[in-house]
Amino acid sequence: MTIAPPLADEVVEELVHVLGTEHVHTSKTARMARARVPAPFPVHRWADYVPDLVVTPVTTDEVAEIVRLANRYRIPLVPRDGGTGLTDGARPERRGIVVDVKRMNQIEEIDLDNRTCTVGVGINMLKLNEVLGVHGLIYPDNPASYPCSLVGGRIGTSGWSLVGARFGHSRDLVLSFDMVLPTGDVITVGDGGGRKVTKSSTGYQLKHLFMGHQGTLGIATRATLKLYPKPEAEFSPFWAFEDFDDAYRTLKHLSQAGIATFAGAVLFDEWKVAYLRRDDEAYIPQPGDVRSLVCAVAYGNEDEVRAGGKRLMRIARDNGARYLGDEISEGDWAARHDRYATPLHGRTRDGQVVPMSWHCEDSAISYTELPAVKDKWHAIAARLRERFDAFDDWGMFFYTSGDTGTDFLTEIDIGIWEQRLDDEMWSAWVEAKRDIAAVAVEHGGSISACHGACREGEVDLVPMELGGGYDVMLKVKRALDPNNIMNPGKYGLDRAYEGEVSAR
């Protein structure tokens, strides 16, 4: 066993006593593999983010023991719930111990009468739904990372779902969860004190305080989830438009139509269509006059989906849409999780193919602000690409967050040739991210609808977006985590301890 030098032998020995040798991982491979997430990463400085060791507990008691030990020794703790997040929540900023929850993947209970299940947070939604499907049920939390992300990661980031307009997002679907606080105490948070309650007016709504904690307020260990009948039917039409404005108008009419089975609508802009022609040729080979695409999705009982589908199709047709046919529509919707599985390639300015990672900047933006934000974000990406061939604009999309068309997950995808990054390029990227976030705030939106906002660049603007709410965040952090051991360095929360000695 390779011992990580920064942690004393006695710490490792205590952890081995709690978890057993096989669940305290000190090898270089185990640690290096947990240095990053799919968010943009300065690969030329990989070593800066390698944790000192990794532990893989399986019970809440074990997690609580680890947290208490970390407090005694003032060691940073970083929860890692799948490591699929896009805002660096699981990236160790100060080395320390990574708590990987992947073994906490038990299904403890499926309550058919109350339509809930209780699981360890290390379970993946796809695997859970394979079991629930036997009972005709589904847990409809559906991120792009659906095949690989974990319930705990969804809690840590307050996840956004591709079918959230129909079923809600992680904050709605997770009814309650056990939380190991930074001191090692364990509490259950939900709506009120009941584990299986969807609406309570008792006390503060603490569930929402811990939703999106990004590992800064403790470690979730067990969750009770809300279940739905597995849909009888799915409808996922894709339509083509000759210009963005028609597609934009159609998006509004689709998302504001009040159709009960409506699960979402998404608009792809001109840059995204160009990218799809270029790099996803297998799925959308479209003629040159197609400049924008819109997709809508519906789920539910078959008769209701058919009725809603007719209305969606009529709305689209009345607004100048051309239906792309069943093969493309069905194939593209089924491929919605591909970004986490397919190798990606961008282009240099002279058109040559290069290996690039997919990086997305997301915000929550009101419908009326979408065109202005689109133009400003593409201008930022263009300036970046003018300077460096390592960046490529892969287009934008706008996706309903709710069922009234109020605000949209607004995302620009940027390919990054990570192997070429150096400090100058990384600084330019961080500056671009800050500019992108500034545009979102300037237009009355939120820096992130989906991923969280604790990465370099954008995190600088979180106090501006939240105002006095950010001061409350600092006080909560200081009160719950007196030694600043939980994921220190995230969300600028170190300023809650200014003048004090805390974990590294």
Place this chain on the structure above:
Amino acid sequence: MKGYRYADEHEPPQAKQVTETTITRFEHVYEVDPDLMTEHVTQQTFPNWDTLRIVHSRHDHLDWMHRHWAGTVISGEQILRELDEP
């Protein structure tokens, strides 16, 4: 029954140019133009059966994802026909 012939498998069908940046060799299978993959990413030699295996596997995956989420998929083409019915 036709036996396995190495030469057949390693000579892909003649490419047809679809767009300035895209070619096709097999029906509904689109590829980046090989001229764009000469400097930083070079193409590997693939036997034809392996290309088709990957394509078919992908279709299997997409079909599985539909079944995983719902009992049936409503046809948009049929909905369009119903809209046109008097």
